[in-house]
Amino acid sequence: MRVAFVIFERMTALDFVGVYDPVTRLRTMLFRPDLSWDICALAKEVRDPNGLAFRATKVGKPLGAYDAVIVPGGYGTRELMSDEKFIKWLRTAADCELKASICTGSLLFAAAGFLKGRRAATHPTARAELERYCAVSVERVVDEGDVVTAGGVTAAIDLGLHLCGRLAGVEAREKIRWQMDYPYTV
Numbered sequence: 001m002r003v004a005f006v007i008f009e010r011m012t013a014l015d016f017v018g019v020y021d022p023v024t025r026l027r028t029m030l031f032r033p034d035l036s037w038d039i040c041a042l043a044k045e046v047r048d049p050n051g052l053a054f055r056a057t058k059v060g061k062p063l064g065a066y067d068a069v070i071v072p073g074g075y076g077t078r079e080l081m082s083d084e085k086f087i088k089w090l091r092t093a094a095d096c097e098l099k100a101s102i103c104t105g106s107l108l109f110a111a112a113g114f115l116k117g118r119r120a121a122t123h124p125t126a127r128a129e130l131e132r133y134c135a136v137s138v139e140r141v142v143d144e145g146d147v148v149t150a151g152g153v154t155a156a157i158d159l160g161l162h163l164c165g166r167l168a169g170v171e172a173r174e175k176i177r178w179q180m181d182y183p184y185t186v
Helices: 013-029 084-092 105-112 124-130 155-168 170-180
Strands: 002-006 036-041 045-047 052-057 068-071 098-102 142-143 146-150
Touching: 002 013, 013 068, 013 124, 013 155, 036 045, 036 105, 052 068, 068 155, 084 105, 084 155, 098 105, 098 155, 105 146, 142 155, 142 170, 146 155, 155 170
Parallel strands: 002 036, 002 068, 068 098, 098 146
Antiparallel strands: 045 052, 142 146
């Protein structure tokens, strides 16, 4: 199983790290030894709004070869919604088995056309904006089959654990949740 974690300038760091940590534990805890991942971007390095830098392992490569593509949110999403180059690149994930977003990453999925006829979650402050594209849910994680969206920033952890359950089963999800000392059931 190949996972692409998408990063971009002015993303929210916890959106990325909150889902990255539990999902990558699928391999490190041997639930999915076949799991591999890349950090994908259109630039070699991006920064969150506070200057924290992240380095991509794949730059500008199409996303269609991955089984799953995971997109964070953040202040940069509003600009990227109208960035033709970025949206065209994101659309290369259209045929991926699983597309997941955190927080305002759902706005990027909306701009790419992934949310037509679906329900989706996003940060509470972005719900009105997302309503132009799809039915908006207040649930922390909304699973619509090949598209899964999560609410505000801390829902990234919930999404990561939800994906662990989908990819390796409830027992694996619960062992990862326990290992992370995450007290909430997802």
